[in-house]
Amino acid sequence: MATLVQVENLRKAFGNVRALDGVSFRADAGEWIAIMGPSGSGKTTLINILGGLDTPTAGQAVVDGTDVARLDEAGLTRFRAEKIGFIFQQFHLVPYLTAVENVMLAQYFHSTPDEKEAQQSLERVGLGDRIEHLPAQLSGGEQQRVAVARALINHPKLILADEPTGNLDEANEDIVLSLLRELHAEGHTILMVTHAPSIGRLADRRIEFAHGRLVQAAAASLKPELA
Amino acid sequence: MFWRLVFQLLRGSRGRLTVAILAIVSGAAVISALLNLDLGVQNKLTQEFRALGANIVISPASGAPAQISGAEVPSLMPEHDVLEALQQLPSAQVSAAAPYLYIVARAQNIPVVVAGTWLDQLGKLDATWKLEGNWVASREDQSQCLVGRNVARRLRLAVGDPLELHYLDLSAHCSIAGIVDAGGAEDNQVFASLRAVQSLANLPSQISVAQLSVTGTAQIVADYAARLAATLPQYQVRPIRQVAEAEGALLGRIRLLIVSMVLLILILTALCVLGTMAALAMERRKDVGLMKSLGGSISRIVRIFLAEAGVLGAAGGLVGTILGAALAYWMGLRVFGTSISPRWEVFPATIALMIVVTLAGALPLRMLGDVKPTEILRGE
Numbered sequence: 001m002a003t004l005v006q007v008e009n010l011r012k013a014f015g016n017v018r019a020l021d022g023v024s025f026r027a028d029a030g031e032w033i034a035i036m037g038p039s040g041s042g043k044t045t046l047i048n049i050l051g052g053l054d055t056p057t058a059g060q061a062v063v064d065g066t067d068v069a070r071l072d073e074a075g076l077t078r079f080r081a082e083k084i085g086f087i088f089q090q091f092h093l094v095p096y097l098t099a100v101e102n103v104m105l106a107q108y109f110h111s112t113p114d115e116k117e118a119q120q121s122l123e124r125v126g127l128g129d130r131i132e133h134l135p136a137q138l139s140g141g142e143q144q145r146v147a148v149a150r151a152l153i154n155h156p157k158l159i160l161a162d163e164p165t166g167n168l169d170e171a172n173e174d175i176v177l178s179l180l181r182e183l184h185a186e187g188h189t190i191l192m193v194t195h196a197p198s199i200g201r202l203a204d205r206r207i208e209f210a211h212g213r214l215v216q217a218a219a220a221s222l223k224p225e226l227a
Numbered sequence: 228m229f230w231r232l233v234f235q236l237l238r239g240s241r242g243r244l245t246v247a248i249l250a251i252v253s254g255a256a257v258i259s260a261l262l263n264l265d266l267g268v269q270n271k272l273t274q275e276f277r278a279l280g281a282n283i284v285i286s287p288a289s290g291a292p293a294q295i296s297g298a299e300v301p302s303l304m305p306e307h308d309v310l311e312a313l314q315q316l317p318s319a320q321v322s323a324a325a326p327y328l329y330i331v332a333r334a335q336n337i338p339v340v341v342a343g344t345w346l347d348q349l350g351k352l353d354a355t356w357k358l359e360g361n362w363v364a365s366r367e368d369q370s371q372c373l374v375g376r377n378v379a380r381r382l383r384l385a386v387g388d389p390l391e392l393h394y395l396d397l398s399a400h401c402s403i404a405g406i407v408d409a410g411g412a413e414d415n416q417v418f419a420s421l422r423a424v425q426s427l428a429n430l431p432s433q434i435s436v437a438q439l440s441v442t443g444t445a446q447i448v449a450d451y452a453a454r455l456a457a458t459l460p461q462y463q464v465r466p467i468r469q470v471a472e473a474e475g476a477l478l479g480r481i482r483l484l485i486v487s488m489v490l491l492i493l494i495l496t497a498l499c500v501l502g503t504m505a506a507l508a509m510e511r512r513k514d515v516g517l518m519k520s521l522g523g524s525i526s527r528i529v530r531i532f533l534a535e536a537g538v539l540g541a542a543g544g545l546v547g548t549i550l551g552a553a554l555a556y557w558m559g560l561r562v563f564g565t566s567i568s569p570r571w572e573v574f575p576a577t578i579a580l581m582i583v584v585t586l587a588g589a590l591p592l593r594m595l596g597d598v599k600p601t602e603i604l605r606g607e
C-alpha cells in the first residue's frame with residue numbers, strides 16, 4: 001500500500017519542554033493507527049502537527065505528499081480544508097448552527113456547500129431525524145456523530161480523531177467506534193488518539209508515546225522507525 | 228451559506244447584540260431627527276423670515292431733497308427704471324415687489340403719511356400684517372385704500388368709510404377697504420393706489436422707494452441684491468441686513484449645533500458597538516478556533532462577522548431613521564410650531580452612517596485573527 005503519512009525525526013518544543021522529541025513513523029493509506037500513551041506524552045501535539053493546526057520545531061511531517069512543516073498560514077488553512085477530517089473529544093460544534101449547518105460549514109470552507117449531501121452525511125451516521133436540531137438539543141453521542149459527518153463531508157485523505165469517545169457513555173462509544181470501523185472498512189486512513197487499550201486494539205496497529213518519544217509498537221503490521 | 232451563517236450568528240447572539248442594536252436604533256433615530264430638523268427648519272425659517280417683510284429696498288442715491296410744487300420732498304426716482312430692471316432679472320425668486328411713493332397729505336385736516344403703492348402686493352410683502360376688512364385685489368383700483376390702525380383710531384374711521392386726502396391744492400377720495408395692524412410705523416400710514424398718490428402729488432411715474440421680498444437664504448438675497456445693483460447703478464440697492472443676518476446667524480448656529488450633536492452621537496454609538504463587539508469577540512474565540520481548524524481563513528471568517536455588523540447597522544439604521552423622521556415631525560410641531568416633512572435624502576445618509584459606525588465599532592473582531600485553534604481546541 002502507498003504511504004500516506006511519513007514522519008521523520010519530528011520535534012516540537014514549547015520553551016524548554018520537548019513535546020515531541022525525534023518521532024519517526026509512517027502510515028499507509030487505509031491504515032487505522034491508535035496513538036496511545038499517558039497525558040503529556042505528545043500524542044495530541046503529533047495530531048495537531050499532522051492536521052496542520054501547529055507547526056513542528058524540526059523534522060518532516062508529510063501527509064499525502066505535502067510537508068506540513070513547509071506550509072505558510074494560508075497553505076495550512078487550505079491543507080486543513082482539503083486533506084484533513086478532525087474528530088475532537090469535545091465535539092466542537094458551533095452552538096448556533098443546526099446539525100446540517102455544522103456539516104455545511106466544513107463544505108463552505110472547503111468549496112461549495114451542498115445541503116443535500118450534508119443531509120446524506122448525517123443520515124449515514126444515523127441522524128436523519130436530527131438534521132435541523134441545534135447541538136444543545138442533541139445528546140453527546142449524537143453531537144459526536146455530527147462531528148463524524150462533518151469530518152467526512154469533504155472526503156479527507158486523513159481522519160484525525162483525538163479521544164473521539166472520551167466524552168461518551170458506553171452505548172454512544174459503541175456507536176462511534178462502529179462508525180470508525182465502517183470508515184476503516186471503506187478504506188479511510190485514521191489516526192486515533194486514545195487512552196483506552198480496548199479501543200486501541202480495534203486499530204490495525206498501536207504506537208505508544210512517552211515523554212515525546214515513540215516507545216513501543218504493537219501488531220503485526222507495525223512499522224516503527226524509532227529515533 | 229454565507230448569509231445563512233450571518234443570520235444564524237445574529238440569531239445566536241441576539242441577547243448580546245440587543246445592546247448594540249438599541250444603541251444603533253437610538254443613534255440613527257436622533258441623527259435622522261436632527262438632519263430632518265436641520266433641512267426642514269432651514270426651509271421653514273427661510274419662509275418665516277420672508278414673512279417678516281421685504282428684504283431688498285431700492286432707493287434713490289442719497290442727495291439733496293427734491294423741490295416739488297414749492298414743497299420739499301425726499302429724492303425720487305422714475306418708476307419705469309425700477310420696473311425695467313426687475314424685468315431683466317429672473318422673477319422666480321421674487322415673491323412680492325411694490326414701488327412706494329410717500330407723501331405727507333392731510334385727512335380731516337390732520338397730517339398723515341400716505342404711501343402710494345401696489346395695494347395688491349401689500350399682504351404678500353409682509354405676511355405678518357393683520358387686516359380688518361379686505362385686501363385690495365387690483366393695483367389699478369384707485370377707489371379703495373387701506374389705513375393703519377392708529378390712523379383709523381385717530382380719525383375714527385371704520386371699514387367702508389370714505390376718506391378724503393388733501394395735498395397742497397389737490398385732493399383724492401377713496402373708500403376704506405381694510406384697517407392694517409402691522410405693529411410698526413405702517414400703523415400710522417394710509418395706503419392708497421400708487422397712481423392716485425402720484426396724481427395727488429402731481430408726481431406722475433415717480434416713486435420714493437421700491438421694496439422686494441426675495442425667497443431664499445441670506446446669501447441668495449445678497450446675490451440677488453448685487454445683480455440688481457449692477458442693473459441699477461444710479462440707485463441704492465440694499466438687502467435689509469438685520470433680517471438677512473439674523474437668518475444667516477441663526478441658521479449657522481443651528482447647523483453647528485446639529486453637526487456637533489451628530490458627531491457626538493456617532494462617537495457614542497461607535498463606543499457602544501465597540502464594547503459589545505469586544506465582548507462578542509471574546510465569546511466567539513472558540514467558534515473562530517473551530518472554523519480555522521475546519522480550513523476557514525481568517526479573512527473569510529472575519530468577513531462573516533463584518534457582514535453581521537453591516538446587517539446590524541443597516542437594520543438598526545433603517546428602523547432608527549424611520550423613528551427619527553417621526554420624532555422630527557413631532558418636534559417640529561411641538562418645538563417649532565410647524566410640520567417637518569421627512570426628507571428622502573436623510574434615509575440613505577443615516578443608514579450609511581450607521582453601517583460605517585457599526586463597522587468601525589466592529590474593530591475588536593480583528594483580535595480574532597490571533598486566535599490559535601490548538602489553544603481553543605485544548606479548551607484554553
